[in-house]
Amino acid sequence: MTDPVPAIELKNICKAYGALRVIDDVSLTIERGVFITLLGPSGCGKSTLLRSIVGLAEPDSGTILVDGKDITNAAAHNRPVKMVFQDYALFPHMTVAQNIGFGCEMQGMEKSAIARRSTELLELIRLPDIANRYPDALSGGQRQRVALARALAPDPAALLLDEPLGALDLKLRQDMQRELKAIQRRTGKTFVFVTHDQQEAMSMSDLVAVMNKGKIEQLDSPENIYANPATLFIADFVGATNLFEATVEAKDGDHLTLSVGDAHWRVPAARVTSHRKPDVGEAVSVVIRPEAFDIGASRRKGDIQLSGRLTDQTYLGDRVHLNVETADEKSLLVDARPPISIGEGAEIRLHCRADNLAIIAGR
Amino acid sequence: MSGFNNKKGKGGRLAGDGSSLSNFLTEGRGFLLIMLLPALLVLGFVIGLPMLKALILSFDTINFRRPAAAGTFGWHNYEKLVFDAQVWNAVWRSALYMGGTVIGSIVLALSAALLTRRIVRFRALARLTFLIPWTVPAVVTALVWGVMYEGNFGVINRLLDPLPFLDRTDWLIDRDTALPALILAQVWNEFPVAYIFFLAGLHSIPDELYEAARIDRASAFNQFRYITLPQLSSVTAVIVVLLMIMGFKSFPIIFILTGGGPAGATETMTVLTYNTAFRKLDFSYAATLGILAVLISLAMVLVYLRVMKRAERGAGGAV
Numbered sequence: 001m002t003d004p005v006p007a008i009e010l011k012n013i014c015k016a017y018g019a020l021r022v023i024d025d026v027s028l029t030i031e032r033g034v035f036i037t038l039l040g041p042s043g044c045g046k047s048t049l050l051r052s053i054v055g056l057a058e059p060d061s062g063t064i065l066v067d068g069k070d071i072t073n074a075a076a077h078n079r080p081v082k083m084v085f086q087d088y089a090l091f092p093h094m095t096v097a098q099n100i101g102f103g104c105e106m107q108g109m110e111k112s113a114i115a116r117r118s119t120e121l122l123e124l125i126r127l128p129d130i131a132n133r134y135p136d137a138l139s140g141g142q143r144q145r146v147a148l149a150r151a152l153a154p155d156p157a158a159l160l161l162d163e164p165l166g167a168l169d170l171k172l173r174q175d176m177q178r179e180l181k182a183i184q185r186r187t188g189k190t191f192v193f194v195t196h197d198q199q200e201a202m203s204m205s206d207l208v209a210v211m212n213k214g215k216i217e218q219l220d221s222p223e224n225i226y227a228n229p230a231t232l233f234i235a236d237f238v239g240a241t242n243l244f245e246a247t248v249e250a251k252d253g254d255h256l257t258l259s260v261g262d263a264h265w266r267v268p269a270a271r272v273t274s275h276r277k278p279d280v281g282e283a284v285s286v287v288i289r290p291e292a293f294d295i296g297a298s299r300r301k302g303d304i305q306l307s308g309r310l311t312d313q314t315y316l317g318d319r320v321h322l323n324v325e326t327a328d329e330k331s332l333l334v335d336a337r338p339p340i341s342i343g344e345g346a347e348i349r350l351h352c353r354a355d356n357l358a359i360i361a362g363r
Numbered sequence: 364m365s366g367f368n369n370k371k372g373k374g375g376r377l378a379g380d381g382s383s384l385s386n387f388l389t390e391g392r393g394f395l396l397i398m399l400l401p402a403l404l405v406l407g408f409v410i411g412l413p414m415l416k417a418l419i420l421s422f423d424t425i426n427f428r429r430p431a432a433a434g435t436f437g438w439h440n441y442e443k444l445v446f447d448a449q450v451w452n453a454v455w456r457s458a459l460y461m462g463g464t465v466i467g468s469i470v471l472a473l474s475a476a477l478l479t480r481r482i483v484r485f486r487a488l489a490r491l492t493f494l495i496p497w498t499v500p501a502v503v504t505a506l507v508w509g510v511m512y513e514g515n516f517g518v519i520n521r522l523l524d525p526l527p528f529l530d531r532t533d534w535l536i537d538r539d540t541a542l543p544a545l546i547l548a549q550v551w552n553e554f555p556v557a558y559i560f561f562l563a564g565l566h567s568i569p570d571e572l573y574e575a576a577r578i579d580r581a582s583a584f585n586q587f588r589y590i591t592l593p594q595l596s597s598v599t600a601v602i603v604v605l606l607m608i609m610g611f612k613s614f615p616i617i618f619i620l621t622g623g624g625p626a627g628a629t630e631t632m633t634v635l636t637y638n639t640a641f642r643k644l645d646f647s648y649a650a651t652l653g654i655l656a657v658l659i660s661l662a663m664v665l666v667y668l669r670v671m672k673r674a675e676r677g678a679g680g681a682v
């Protein structure tokens with residue numbers, strides 16, 4: 001990032017509806033040209049945050065800067081950001097070209113310039129032939145692309161997208177994810193994308209901000225969010241997870257010894273991914289992803305060893321999902337590569353590298 | 364329809380005893396007929412009989428001033444109608460009355476709907492206020508407006524008194540003001556119908572459209588022009604035709620306030636029909652006028668049905 005002025009800067013945004021704190025002291029800096037996703041469960045305040053940026057909701061306190069300018073109190077139409085809505089919000093009685101040109105027209109742009117801009121954007125969304133169609137003659141994916149073009153037409157500083165793919169079916173959704181990402185790359189615009197679908201967030205974003213109960217719990221690359229979850233909520237919300245309750249027994253140098261049930265695991269202290277580092281005697285949670293497990297006993301020193309009974313397996317072609325029940329009746333998810341030559345109900349041994357897990361303070 | 368019923372009938376004859384009358388009456392189309400018969404009879408009696416009676420009457424010569432002519436059947440009433448200037452003047456006045464009430468009601472109803480759309484406090488009260496005129500019977504409306512229009516003591520003249528350029532008028536007696544005055548009373552009485560339609564229409568417009576427009580710098584006027592108006596177009600079409608029919612058929616307000624006067628200045632089709640029957644006692648000619656009115660109304664109903672169909676299709680396309 002050579003440009004020192006971020007596209008969007010949020011400082012201590014708070015918003016409450018009655019007693020409900022929908023946005024709880026959120027601060028966030030978004031650099032230019034970044035594809036950032038606000039990810040979180042339904043009702044965590046993603047839409048409200050987005051609508052605050054675009055001016056459709058009024059935060060109770062805090063500051064919003066776009067391109068370095070304070071727009072906290074500016075009216076929606078005076079903000080250099082545009083929004084794409086989940087239900088497209090295309091004007092049904094206007095053609096595609098008129099929809100796309102609407103923002104430019106309202107800004108008083110010349111007719112010929114508007115027409116040029118519409119054509120340009122129709123090229124961008126790769127639908128050059130639909131200029132004179134009405135929205136109800138378009139498919140869901142086409143409508144969403146037109147909505148995108150309409151929002152991009154007045155050349156906004158940033159584009160805010162509130163679950164824009166929520167109404168599409170899975171296949172179309174995946175195509176549109178790729179398309180959206182490609183358009184973002186081509187235009188170099190800052191995209192702030194909202195979704196509650198963690199897979200969507202992972203596959204599209206440069207950065208993911210995971211929200212929970214009005215707070216941003218972690219802002220990081222998708223890889224880091226997955227591998228190094230800062231909170232238990234994130235570990236649980238993003239991807240499939242095996243959680244182990246443990247206690248820190250000892251600390252020596254750069255290693256921790258954890259007691260997990262009857263077992264003792266020696267793990268690198270660097271694998272503590274929560275902000276707070278646990279002390280000796282403190283309760284922690286150990287996060288092991290299903291694909292971190294390998295089947296069989298390990299001869300490598302320091303590996304974590306587990307055993308259990310295979311209760312269920314689901315063959316998925318390139319992978320097999322296993323359900324393993326340990327002696328203390330804990331059910332583990334294991335993601336293994338086929339072929340698996342173990343029958344259901346049989347004993348199975350598992351191991352996992354001691355650095356292929358994450359430790360989070362607290363339970 | 365009939366194919367469906369036939370199939371059902373066949374499916375019912377599992378025993379394979381062939382068709383018999385009792386089978387026909389309990390399972391086939393005959394069963395349907397029997398079930399529908401009472402309703403058909405009532406409908407036929409209530410709707411068909413009076414229409415038939417009116418039609419026959421219009422070819423007869425029932426005129427209490429010329430009782431001897433009764434029983435003379437023919438096209439004479441229709442021949443008279445074609446060249447009767449009074450009739451076509453009445454049709455024209457009905458059209459004026461219709462146009463005036465439609466425009467007035469729509470302007471008033473749309474304004475009221477826009478006004479009460481977004482209010483939060485006293486919402487029910489505000490809406491009720493605009494619905495009250497509808498609950499007032501036309502007869503009472505006529506009486507109240509009659510009192511208000513009265514030349515010497517009427518509240519309207521009193522309100523207008525301070526204005527220098529307006530002379531006192533007797534609104535219902537002046538040839539130029541009588542029809543507009545009636546239209547105003549009618550509008551007051553019937554605009555709530557349009558108001559309800561508009562309110563429902565406004566509520567069916569997604570908020571997101573306005574939000575998107577706001578973000579795109581559309582002013583309040585442009586939001587109205589580019590979203591509200593076009594989104595209301597199909598409901599407006601329905602309202603227009605509905606109000607046209609209501610306006611064309613309206614009678615009590617005109618009849619009570621002016622009875623068609625002064626000098627026929629407010630004589631609409633309905634009033635003319637009434638006067639022909641009950642003042643001139645020419646029932647056959649009145650029936651002929653009635654038939655003409657029915658034909659005109661019918662044309663409007665046909666338009667209404669088409670508009671409804673279009674509106675239904677239009678509503679499906681709202682995205």
Ligand SMILES: Nc1ncnc2c1ncn2[C@@H]1O[C@H](COP(=O)(O)OP(=O)(O)OP(=O)(O)O)[C@@H](O)[C@H]1O
Nearest residue numbers: 017020022040041042043044045046047048049196
């Ligand atoms: N206008 C409002 N009045 C009262 N409460 C509101 C209002 N708008 C939102 N809320 C509440 O604020 C909370 C956050 O809403 P928001 O729409 O921001 O959630 P979200 O993260 O976008 O959820 P989703 O994924 O379901 O869209 C919810 O509990 C919601 O009920």
Ligand SMILES: [Mg+2]
Nearest residue numbers: 046047048162
């Ligand atoms: Mg939302």
